[in-house]
Amino acid sequence: MKTPELVVSAIPHIHSGNSIRKIMINIMIALAPAVLIGVYFFGMDTIRVIAIAVGSAIGWELLLQKIMGRPVAINNLTGAAGGLILAMILPPTAPWWMICIGTLIMILLGKEIYGGLGNNPFNGVLIAWVVLQMSYPDQMMYWLAPPGDFMTESPPLEVLKTEGVQAVSEYFSTGGLLMGNTTGFIGEVSSLMLLIGGAYLLIKKVIPWQIPAGFLAGIILFSGIFWLANPQEYANPFFHLLAGGAMIAAFFIATDMTSSPVTPKGMLIFGLLCGVMTVVIRQWGAWDDGAYYAVFLISVLTPLLDKIKPKVYGR
Amino acid sequence: MKSGTFPGGLCLSVQTAGVSMSFEAVPPSRQVTIPLQQHVGSPCGAAVKKGAEVKIGDILGESSGPDTAAVHATVSGKVTEVVKKFPDMHGGASPAVVIESDGQNAVGEFSMEGSDPLTLIEQAGIVDLDREPVPLHTKLVAAKEKRVNTLVVSGVDVEPHMTNRSALLAERASDVASGMEIMGGILGAKVCIGVSEDASGAVSSICAAAGSANVVTLKPKYPQSLKELLVKAVVGKEIPSSGVPEDVGVTVVSVETALAVARAVNEKKPLLERFVTVAGSAVGNPRNVLVKIGTLIQDVLEFCGVSSVSKGKVIIGGPLMGVAISSTDIPVTKETTGIYVQEKGEVTDFPSGVCVKCGLCVQVCPLGLMPFLISGFSESGSYAMAEKEDILTCNECGCCAYVCPVLIPMVQWIKLGKSEIRAQRSSE
Ligand code: SF4
Ligand code: SF4
Numbered sequence A: 001m002k003t004p005e006l007v008v009s010a011i012p013h014i015h016s017g018n019s020i021r022k023i024m025i026n027i028m029i030a031l032a033p034a035v036l037i038g039v040y041f042f043g044m045d046t047i048r049v050i051a052i053a054v055g056s057a058i059g060w061e062l063l064l065q066k067i068m069g070r071p072v073a074i075n076n077l078t079g080a081a082g083g084l085i086l087a088m089i090l091p092p093t094a095p096w097w098m099i100c101i102g103t104l105i106m107i108l109l110g111k112e113i114y115g116g117l118g119n120n121p122f123n124g125v126l127i128a129w130v131v132l133q134m135s136y137p138d139q140m141m142y143w144l145a146p147p148g149d150f151m152t153e154s155p156p157l158e159v160l161k162t163e164g165v166q167a168v169s170e171y172f173s174t175g176g177l178l179m180g181n182t183t184g185f186i187g188e189v190s191s192l193m194l195l196i197g198g199a200y201l202l203i204k205k206v207i208p209w210q211i212p213a214g215f216l217a218g219i220i221l222f223s224g225i226f227w228l229a230n231p232q233e234y235a236n237p238f239f240h241l242l243a244g245g246a247m248i249a250a251f252f253i254a255t256d257m258t259s260s261p262v263t264p265k266g267m268l269i270f271g272l273l274c275g276v277m278t279v280v281i282r283q284w285g286a287w288d289d290g291a292y293y294a295v296f297l298i299s300v301l302t303p304l305l306d307k308i309k310p311k312v313y314g315r
Numbered sequence B: 001m002k003s004g005t006f007p008g009g010l011c012l013s014v015q016t017a018g019v020s021m022s023f024e025a026v027p028p029s030r031q032v033t034i035p036l037q038q039h040v041g042s043p044c045g046a047a048v049k050k051g052a053e054v055k056i057g058d059i060l061g062e063s064s065g066p067d068t069a070a071v072h073a074t075v076s077g078k079v080t081e082v083v084k085k086f087p088d089m090h091g092g093a094s095p096a097v098v099i100e101s102d103g104q105n106a107v108g109e110f111s112m113e114g115s116d117p118l119t120l121i122e123q124a125g126i127v128d129l130d131r132e133p134v135p136l137h138t139k140l141v142a143a144k145e146k147r148v149n150t151l152v153v154s155g156v157d158v159e160p161h162m163t164n165r166s167a168l169l170a171e172r173a174s175d176v177a178s179g180m181e182i183m184g185g186i187l188g189a190k191v192c193i194g195v196s197e198d199a200s201g202a203v204s205s206i207c208a209a210a211g212s213a214n215v216v217t218l219k220p221k222y223p224q225s226l227k228e229l230l231v232k233a234v235v236g237k238e239i240p241s242s243g244v245p246e247d248v249g250v251t252v253v254s255v256e257t258a259l260a261v262a263r264a265v266n267e268k269k270p271l272l273e274r275f276v277t278v279a280g281s282a283v284g285n286p287r288n289v290l291v292k293i294g295t296l297i298q299d300v301l302e303f304c305g306v307s308s309v310s311k312g313k314v315i316i317g318g319p320l321m322g323v324a325i326s327s328t329d330i331p332v333t334k335e336t337t338g339i340y341v342q343e344k345g346e347v348t349d350f351p352s353g354v355c356v357k358c359g360l361c362v363q364v365c366p367l368g369l370m371p372f373l374i375s376g377f378s379e380s381g382s383y384a385m386a387e388k389e390d391i392l393t394c395n396e397c398g399c400c401a402y403v404c405p406v407l408i409p410m411v412q413w414i415k416l417g418k419s420e421i422r423a424q425r426s427s428e
Helices: A020-042 A044-067 A078-088 A096-110 A124-135 A156-163 A165-171 A174-179 A191-203 A210-229 A237-242 A246-253 A264-284 A291-305 B117-123 B136-145 B164-187 B200-209 B227-235 B255-267 B297-303 B360-364 B371-379 B383-388 B399-403 B410-427
Strands: B020-025 B031-035 B059-062 B077-087 B093-101 B150-154 B190-196 B214-218 B250-254 B273-279 B287-292 B313-316 B323-325 B338-342
Touching: A020 A044, A020 A078, A020 A191, A020 A246, A044 A078, A044 A096, A078 A096, A078 A124, A078 A246, A096 A124, A124 A291, A156 A165, A156 A264, A174 A191, A174 A237, A191 A246, A210 A237, A210 A246, A210 A264, A237 A246, A237 A264, A246 A264, A246 A291, A264 A291, B020 B164, B031 B077, B117 B136, B117 B164, B117 B255, B136 B164, B136 B250, B136 B255, B150 B164, B150 B227, B150 B255, B164 B190, B164 B200, B164 B250, B164 B255, B164 B273, B190 B200, B190 B227, B200 B214, B214 B227, B227 B250, B250 B255, B255 B273, B273 B297, B287 B297, B297 B313, B297 B338, B360 B371, B360 B399, B371 B383, B371 B399, B371 B410, B383 B410, B399 B410
Parallel strands: B020 B287, B150 B190, B150 B250, B190 B214, B273 B338
Antiparallel strands: B031 B093, B077 B093, B273 B287, B313 B323, B313 B338
């Protein structure tokens, strides 16, 4: 036997095959149920928003990487997945120019300006969302009603804020909240579809369980305390869980790799804090839905949470 | 009983059905090369000269102190050369004796004398047949001085794809048990053996043969075979950082070692062969074979039907911790646990990217380290920081690099950092 050229390299010699591209593909697959029900509810508008968001995100990425002289890395699909997630938290009426501004901010401030993927302190999707929310509040709250009979055309959390707990239980059934028979952002309305996607991500081990588990537990525990103390005044924990952006934030937004902590304990605490903060903002804040702001604020603590390290063997 | 385990690690399901477990003997090569150093320590002095006639079991290199282990001829024939520097798999070199076999396989008169097990172990040239091949007599003497109270025998396969330990337990449980008892007797210690729970043949036969020894089943997770995790799972104690198992009253040896001890003490036979797993994508049917020390890797591969591995990889050991070699012209030694051969297509390229802080490496590190952090510090030359993050605790199991989605060669950086820190320390 002749063995002319043998490859010699460092260990390990095998690899799991995991890659950023695979992670992003899985995230997009997991969003499919929410996308489908979005199409069912809002029709062509959903397709329009998603197409513009994903297309422009890839376009901006390509352009910025060329301008900054970096290797073009649109193949890892971070731009596409980011665009899709952003589309999920825009109203179905979002005008094309606003979507493009959003994706530009997402790619520029969420990634490229810091030197590319991995160096960004914030979640690009959230930066974009917050900027749009601040700059174009009218466009961001121009709702479209899904087909069917409704008692209100306002999203559940707006009803909670303006009309109170009584109205909420009158207007919204648990089933309706699960399926997403309410107004709201394209991808946040149906908790059930997001749960299915989230379960897929957990089974595939694409996201750590600690973040969504902490997030949902934080919501239930914190809102539960107030609800038990005064159910006339405060909404019940399951409403908080199913309404607004809680689900999509817990499974798809707070789990952004770079802006969330790296250690299992840190992730759990991060999730818990996000959940608590969501309820705090919803109950006492100026905004109707606290989920996205909560993740954005708590991610500031990530460097601190990264200090909570696992116990080192033999120490 | 619940099986022991550890946090983190990798669950790699590897198909072991159809793997040949019977240790077919590889016929000895026409020419064997036997290094005079196959152990941690310093090389033996050559006991033979060019032109000498030797028979199987004759001493080639005499043990001359605690950091040497005797080396014996594994074929009969003529010494054609005593090489000063023969390359070893770590990129170093050691003196070696080359024997041209006469094909007779004549067995010499073994010069092993006495009945004291420790002396017999020394004469047999046994090393602990594990990751660090320390001369066994030295290891046992040191353990005795430290009054260890538990001998932990590692029956867990070293790595995924390597099945030789399970196979040995299934096939030769009574010899293994005898060797365990002998070592337990030398140390005056309690004996425990850790076995992977999924190796069903191994568990049942060792349970039947073990006698007073305690059989502990362990979950089939990588890298359970490493001494840190084995000691923790079997006796529940952690080896203190930069310490040794003896610090917590434990000594760890492998199943192959126990077998060699049984042969040395019961049959007065030296260590002449190694039980080797040959697996990997380039190997049609993974198998376990019995190889005489000194047989070239090339000949073992040919016996196993591996004809060409051009642009592939030949690894001594398993796919995660093994050492890739540049030439198959090196011999099987006491250190060789397995041979893993990858075809060209299976060789992973590591075009590494930037860490995205996904935390997967932290999740799998069995020692609770922050792999991306220590590797990053090493890469940027911040060795003091890396040391503060316990880089020296890392046992280079490779779990972190295995899962990293951006393929950062973390073990490479960590190795570099560790050696820099050690070099700095020794120069102080
Ligand atoms: S190689 Fe070191 S750092 Fe990486 S997982 Fe293993 S012990 Fe942890
Ligand atoms: S697995 Fe790789 S990308 Fe993820 S945190 Fe570790 S080093 Fe970074």
